[in-house]
Amino acid sequence: MIEEPFAEGNTLFHRRDTRVKLIAAAAITLVLALTSSFLVASTGCILTGMLLALSRPTPSLLLRRIGSVNLFTLFLWLTLPLTYGGDKIVSFFFLDISLDGLRTAALITLKTNGILFCFLALLATSTVANLGHGLEKLGMPRKLAFLLLFSYRQLFVIHQEYQRLQRAARLRGFAPSNSLHTYRTYSYLFGMTLVKSWNRAERVHQAMILRGFNGRLIPLNQPQPCREDYLFLIGMLLISLLLAGIPFF
Amino acid sequence: MTTLPPLLELRNISYSSPGQSSPLLEGVNFILREGRIGLIGPNGSGKTTLFQIIMGLLKADAGEILLQGKVMEQEKDFRKLRRKLGFLFQDSDDQLFSPTVLEDVAFGPLNLGASPEEAQKISISTLEHLGLKGFEERITHRLSGGEKKLVALATILSMQPKLLLLDEPSNNLDPTTRERLIKILRGLDQAHIIISHDLDFLASTCTQLYAIQDRQLVRCEDKQVHSHEHIHPYGDKPHQHGT
Structure with a gap:
């Protein structure tokens, strides 16, 4: 984490x-x-x-x-x-x-x-969240502030998905070595991480839209x-x- | 005498998943008259899809969605609809995205135009109502599965919707949390539609059951008497079942 x-x-x-x-x-x-x-x-x-x-x-x-x-x-x-x-x-x-x-x-x-x-x-x-809101208040374009906040948030998601897949591979006896099997497995892991993070990002976006999100993050504490x-x-x-x-x- | 139009009405909704030749839903009709509805159906039969269509996340190939008698067409209409309907996702991890619980619960009210002070007040009282007092500063991704589910419910309730769409809310909950959720749902004023495979759960939270059968939404008969064996050790204790 x-x-x-x-x-x-x-x-x-x-x-x-x-x-x-x-x-x-x-x-x-x-x-x-x-x-x-x-x-x-x-x-x-x-x-x-x-x-x-x-x-x-x-x-x-x-x-x-x-x-x-x-x-x-x-x-x-x-x-x-x-x-x-x-x-x-x-x-x-x-x-x-x-x-x-x-x-x-x-x-x-x-x-x-x-x-x-x-x-x-x-x-x-x-916190990065406060920095993002601070930058927006200082006049940084809203889109850039949003991008910063969400890239940061998305890092967690990608990291989590990767860890989950890696754990699944390890539980089935995967031990990295210098072999074609290892490289292939890692490329699957990276590919799947990308696809799964994309899907999750889409669902998170849906959850945000459902709760009235319209492109602007409003901080609670200002x-x-x-x-x-x-x-x-x-x-x-x-x-x-x-x-x-x-x-x- | 004028009667109020139903809160939600579906007329002839049809939907096919992209790349599938046969439709998933065909000519679905539904009028929400009573408050507490359970929805059952096999995996992949289109239950979640139906919720997504109602919320305007997916566009139906044909048919109309009416909110209080008004047809929802544009994204603008659905934006209004989403203020009145709350959708609890199957996976709470998809629903919680703010660092702290309080920020997440306040996200909806803030977007709906509440001032930060109001949003904070609503959020705290919502959390309290769900028995989550003291959770405000907890980190969302470190909560347990059951806590996540209840916090996700709080994020929706804080928007004060009129109807809740709950997608398999009792999945992966331990018996205590499940009971807690049942108690909460029974105590809410809002109408709800619950997707679940857990018939006992539906029996304790719903008054009416619908099923997706042959791409249609079918109302189930009220009561059916039958005998069966229990694989759980509580079979001899009195308990309720769904249809």
């Missing part, structure tokens, strides 16, 4: 209005994504890391998430120093290592993790941002301004 473990909790971040968090995350991400300064990237990484700590995520889950993202940056560390070129090159045994490449890999790693921390602290602390939300937003915008201003000092 797909869970939203980071959305459970009751810290300062969990209580904030989703719209406020979306704007804050967009501002900080924009600064971090566009910067080419080491100082901005590392300060940003430290600041967002502090925000993340304040949202009190479960350490083991957090490490796994950070780990899976950094698997990609690991590839940059492996490839960029060898392929980047430039003037500053250090020979290390038989390898020519580009210092510029190392620098770029480090910068990208800092930026990636800064943005990741920011998203984990600000966005992962809301809290208005309170004073603390605005103060939080100002704080977050100040952080992004500070980050953006560092190169000018």
Whole structure:
């Protein structure tokens, strides 16, 4: 089952209005994504890391998430120093290592993790349902918001159907191996998952139509941002301004 | 003296499944006069299809559906019909799609134009009425089969329909939940049509029985006396059967 473990909790971040968090995350991400300064990237990484700590995520889950993202940056560390070129090159045994490449890999790693921390602290602390409604309130076209909410909901359905079929196969003694039988079975499983999810989606759609659905999801809880939300937003915008201003000092 | 037109009337409904040469339903006529109707028939005889046609999910090849004397033709008409008729699916998993029970029960009222506060109030009282108090924040896909069925019923009742179409509601329910459902259905003001293979269930919830026979809807005789053996251990205790 797909869970939203980071959305459970009751810290300062969990209580904030989703719209406020979306704007804050967009501002900080924009600064971090566009910067080419080491100082901005590392300060940003430290600041967002502090925000993340304040949202009190479960350490083991957090490490796994950070780990899976950094698997990609690991590839940059492996490839960029060898392929980047430039003037500053250090020979290390038989390898020519580009210092510029190392620098770029480090910068990208800092930026990636800064943005990741920011998203984990600000966005992962809301449920996807709230994010969808928040985005719609912020002016994202209704169709896109609907698409986001329903793609997410449909993931569960597909996942469930797949698990059900896989269980059925396993119960009848199916053990994957490197054989034509295995590949054929998996292609049947995938094909059936697709067909069954499609059918189920259609029935869910019917159920929605029967209950008066007309293309717009109306959220039940629509809290208005309170004073603390605005103060939080100002704080977050100040952080992004500070980050953006560092190169000018 | 004017009499009110019947809530639901079917006139000469015919339907063939796509790709099938012989029709599934042919010239089905039905007038809902009494409130509690049971519908039986073999698997694949078109019971669920008939419900889907009534709700406007499938289009009949021929015939008319009348709601309170008005012919339903366009999707617009059926949208009105769906406010008055509630359809409980065979598989509750198809019916529950919101993360929490409260959101799911409130989905219908919200779509019908209730404010979030009203929708929340209606939903909570509906849940309470079904003995599901405290279920509001439960996660729908983690409920047990019986709980899912009752919550699915709540999602329909919260729209305050006049007629319920229930598709095999007692399937896969344990005896306690089944009894609970019978009690709930007997206590409701709404009319209902129940598809079931469970004749005991129909006997305790319905006053009239129809069967799909030779592509037609046929009214069953009221009572028939016969003797039979019981394969369950409660045969010596007094209990009721359907026809």
